[in-house]
Amino acid sequence: xxxxxxxxxxxxxxxxxxxxxxxxxxxxxxxxxxxxxxxxxxxxxxxxxxxxxxxxxxxxxxxxxxxxxxxxxxxxxxxxxxxxxxxxxxxxxxxxxxxxxxxxxxxxxxxxxxxxxxxxxxxxxxxxxxxxxxxxxxxxxxxxxxxxxxxxxxxxxxxxxxxxxxxxxxxxxxxxxxxxxxxxxxxxxxxxxxxxxxxxxxxxxxxxxxxxxxxxxxxxxxxxxxxxxxxxxxxxxxxxxxxxxxxxxxxxxxxxxxxxxxxxxxxxxxxxxxxxxxxxxxxxxxxxxxxxxxxxxxxxxxxxxxxxxxxxxxxxxxxxxxxxxxxxxxxxx
Ligand code: ADP
Ligand code: TRP
Numbered sequence: 470x471x472x473x474x475x476x477x478x479x480x481x482x483x484x485x486x487x488x489x490x491x492x493x494x495x496x497x498x499x500x501x502x503x504x505x506x507x508x509x510x511x512x513x514x515x516x517x518x519x520x521x522x523x524x525x526x527x528x529x530x531x532x533x534x535x536x537x538x539x540x541x542x543x544x545x546x547x548x549x550x551x552x553x554x555x556x557x558x559x560x561x562x563x564x565x566x567x568x569x570x571x572x573x574x575x576x577x578x579x580x581x582x583x584x585x586x587x588x589x590x591x592x593x594x595x596x597x598x599x600x601x602x603x604x605x606x607x608x609x610x611x612x613x614x615x616x617x618x619x620x621x622x623x624x625x626x627x628x629x630x631x632x633x634x635x636x637x638x639x640x641x642x643x644x645x646x647x648x649x650x651x652x653x654x655x656x657x658x659x660x661x662x663x664x665x666x667x668x669x670x671x672x673x674x675x676x677x678x679x680x681x682x683x684x685x686x687x688x689x690x691x692x693x694x695x696x697x698x699x700x701x702x703x704x705x706x707x708x709x710x711x712x713x714x715x716x717x718x719x720x721x722x723x724x725x726x727x728x729x730x731x732x733x734x735x736x737x738x739x740x741x742x743x744x745x746x747x748x749x750x751x752x753x754x755x756x757x758x759x760x761x762x763x764x765x766x767x768x769x770x771x772x773x774x775x776x777x778x779x780x781x782x783x784x785x786x787x788x789x790x791x792x793x794x795x796x797x798x799x800x801x802x
Contacts, residue, residue: 479512654724
């Protein structure tokens with residue numbers, strides 16, 4: 470049976486290889502299966518949980534749409550829309566925030582990481598953001614949610630909220646409890662400068678990530694400068710596990726070539742990094758350069774991107790407004 474897919478990406482600029490291999494590549498495969506119904510949301514309400522420049526935000530919303538399309542998501546087959554244009558997301562988030570418990574949110578590790586040392590100065594939105602994410606998913610009765618590994622805990626919270634709502638209001642199976650779709654391998658791509666840190670949009674050094682808008686020369690340069698260790702490439706999985714940077718680069722290579730880590734190790738065991746990096750660069754350029762070119766081309770046609778969003782908003786509103794009306798009835802409004 471076909472799946473109902475929902476996922477979101479924040480329009481916060483610098484979409485990178487981690488977003489691509491961890492999430493967007495999976496979106497494309499799911500979108501290509503004609504039995505699935507897919508909805509991909511540009512989560513602009515989530516973006517403002519940390520400070521955004523309003524002009525940049527507007528551009529980043531279009532750039533995220535362009536990235537979806539350039540990566541291979543067909544806007545005719547999937548719904549692509551931005552969250553703030555469908556009011557039910559904010560309404561649903563409020564109602565669900567009265568279902569979710571403080572104790573549940575207090576356990577969220579991403580808040581702790583993002584808020585940093587001074588939690589008192591973090592926005593209330595940053596704290597309650599997983600509840601908004603739950604509303605996103607539950608409004609569309611999504612059965613499956615493709616995300617990177619860092620979102621696993623938020624999905625568990627979403628499942629808990631759905632179950633508590635169904636129990637509290639005695640509406641069995643009304644909110645669909647969704648399943649996460651997280652790739653088993655390569656679900657967390659690490660920084661090119663530090664194999665213990667996630668590749669991230671917010672990392673200051675641009676050399677730490679491959680952006681999906683990087684050109685060939687930038688990719689070549691970043692891989693050349695990517696951190697390694699002085700040894701030749703590892704001979705076994707066990708050795709790989711102990712060498713973070715090698716593991717990350719081999720992981721990226723394997724993901725790009727759709728091969729297993731074991732196979733990649735077999736291919737490169739004992740070789741020098743310089744030889745391996747050449748092959749890795751080749752794969753990266755082959756994959757990323759066409760996406761990067763297409764993003765730039767699409768960004769030149771703002772009205773096309775806006776049309777995709779308008780069409781998506783219309784379709785998403787139809788689904789979400791029905792669900793939020795039922796939710797309101799159920800809680801007694
Ligand atoms: P952020 O990049 O700030 O975590 P996004 O909303 O842009 O947040 O993330 C979009 C998707 O990309 C999410 O599913 C997230 O799990 C995934 N993702 C982000 N960074 C990585 C990474 N380094 N490796 C794998 N997946 C990632
Ligand atoms: N919180 C997710 C992230 O930062 C983005 C997101 C928002 C999302 N709503 C969602 C992902 C719903 C999946 C489903 O990456």
